[in-house]
Amino acid sequence: MASQNRDPAMPDVRAKPATTISNLNSKESHSVTKRLQQELMALMMCGDKGISAFPDGDNLFKWVGTIHGAQSTVYEGLTYKLSLEFPCAYPYQAPVVKFQTPCFHPNVDQSGNICLDILKEKWAASYDVRSILLSIQSLLGEPNNESPLNVQAADMWIDQTAYRKILHEKYETEVKSRN
Amino acid sequence: MASTSESEGQKEGDDPEDANKSNPSQDGTFECNICLDTAHDAVVSMCGHLFCWPCLHQWLETRPNRQTCPVCKAGISKEKVVPLYGRGNAKQEDPRTKVPPRPQGQRTEPENNGPFQSFNWGGDGGFQMSFGIGAFPFGLFASTVNLGGPRLPGAQPGTPQFEEEQFLSKLFLWVAILFIFWLLVA
């Protein structure tokens, strides 16, 4: 039965990979749901220090993640919220991950977009929410200053004391004033 | 010495688990690295990573230009994965009903000693004409030469096996003669 249902869609998928998402049938979206449920279970079971994530309301395809700045980095003591949006082709396509909390960092832009290879060309289907959040957590402490989205942050990174001062000032004004 | 290598082996077994698994439970060992569920129609890559075949196939389909293992980024290809067949998986499903079909295991035949056994006359194998007519005369030559040579030690005269081999030899001889005749006529 399943193969019969799929057959009409197959030539389209082969011809135009971009249409894959629209041609996904209910079975495939079910498998995405199943995988996201697995991830949620694993996240709640393992209880990682410094990261957490949970679906945003009833929609399992949109999560809110939280990252605490790692110890002995300039981000220690700061907490960031992120949004994770999962495409229908997840995990074959990376989720769209953005900082919701304003983040002063060489590889994060004003809108919260993150420049991280594993979310782009180096994405692999074995990555999950946990590994994404852990990667972003370590990116905070180890930025890639070669191709910065925030040039000011990249330039200041060398002077960690000054960087820390600016970072925490910005966090105070931009984040705490919001709440 | 033995204890050293033992503890090393244990380490090697544990570390990749910790690095790759989001789920620290013991059950994680046979979970697919893509859907995170127990692997079904399991295949293992040359780098040793386990996937459901449909999951891995879809991963390879989504990036035809960069065929890498989702776990370790090693080079990977549809042809170079090994299917895993567990015991007691008795449900006889037509593989064609599955999209896509899982690749076949590559089974190497054990080496045979007798020249007669180099041709697959067995009941289930049948004779493969697809080997090509080019190679055929050589096989015939090798076999017909053996007709006059010493007998194989395996089959004793009078046993059914001996008679079978005698029959096959004669049959082969006739096929050879017919073939040479056909060559001459054509």
Ligand SMILES: [Zn+2]
């Ligand atoms: Zn799978």
Ligand SMILES: [Zn+2]
């Ligand atoms: Zn691998």
